[in-house]
Structure formats: C-alpha cells, structure tokens
Amino acid sequence: MTTELYERDDARRVLEEELADGSYQRQFTGPLREAIDSFLFWLEDRAFSIGGVDVPFGPVLVLIAVAAAVVVIIMVVRPRLQSGTVADGVVEIDPQVSAEEFRSRAEASARAGDFNAAALDAFRAVARAAEERGVVSEQRGGTATEIADSLGVSYRAFADDLHRAADLFNRSAYGSASLVAADFEFVAQLDVQLQTAPAQSLGGVDGPRLAVPQ
Incomplete structure (x- = not known):
C-alpha cells in the first residue's frame, strides 16, 4: 500500500471506511449487545x-x-x-440470689425454650458460685468480660471457656443473637466443672486476694 497524504476530510473518510470493516465490528455484536442496546433505546423513549x-x-x-x-x-x-461488635455492659447480679437459685432459674428458662435467658442466669451462677467459694471478690459492677478475666486468673485452665461464656452472655444480653440449647448447656457445664476445679489463685475486680483453703 502506497503512502498517501490526505486532507482532513479525506483522512476522516478513510478512517471511517477502515473501521467499518467487519473485523472491527464482530467483537461488538451479538445477542447480549443487541439486548443492551434495545433496553437503552427503550429507556430513552x-x-x-x-x-x-x-x-x-x-x-x-x-x-x-x-x-x-x-x-x-x-x-x-x-x-x-x-x-460481631456487641457492646459489653455490666452484668446485673442480684446480691440476694444464690448460685443455686440462678441455676434453677436457668434450667426453668431452658425447659421453656428461652435459651437466651437460660444462658444469662447460668453465667450469673458461675460468677456467684465463685464468690460463694471465696475464689473471687464480689463481682457487682463488672462486665461479663471483666468477670471472665477475674475468674480466669483463678481457673487458668478454663480461661478460654470463661471468655466464650462471657461472649454468649454479651450476645444474648446486648446483641441480637438467638442462642440455642447447646449454648446454655456449654455455660451450665462450665459451672459444673468449676465447682470441683482447684482454684490456682485469687483475683477479683478490686484486686488480688489471698487464697483460702477449699
């Protein structure tokens, strides 16, 4: 092909003729392109x-x-x-309610199918039972995470389980989670295990305390 010099109009005409070649147009055609074009034209009208x-x-x-x-x-x-970012509020633990009463309330809620309430009272039973055994000081005013931290000092082998129980408490009390039977049973079983587990040290929300014979 010889080299030719074109005026502006001639150059434009040559370019348009070149682009009109089928090799350029095939990739821009097809049922999908036609459907899109038809839909856009329909919207315009x-x-x-x-x-x-x-x-x-x-x-x-x-x-x-x-x-x-x-x-x-x-x-x-x-x-x-x-x-995934549930607020961690204060755990309300009635000072007049014993650990055994919290356990009874938890079991009653579980039988009624309210596993959220059951898990809440089961966690309160864990905290109150530790207080009753003299393992930790009174936990009033503490959050579930703080209580788990405090008990985890005394029951180091159960630290992870205590924090999982605290997370279930937070999800039930302050989140929108619907707990199931297995969640309540986990906290209740943790309570049972801690009743016979040896406390390695004493620590509460107001600081460490001396260990007492169990």
Missing part, C-alpha cells in the same frame, strides 16, 4: 409526567436501585456487622 413535566425512566430506575441497595445495607448487612 420512556418517560412519565409529573406536573406536566416529562421525567425519563432511566434516572428514576438508577435512583430506585440505589435506594434498594441502601435498604439492603440497613436491614441485612448492618445487623451482621453489629453482631
């Missing part, structure tokens, strides 16, 4: 009237899609994110 003003459907559909995405984030994604 559609509009509805508000107060005598024609509003095209295209931008409206985009706004609807954005609004739907926001609703999904608020209703679905946000609660799931929050479930």
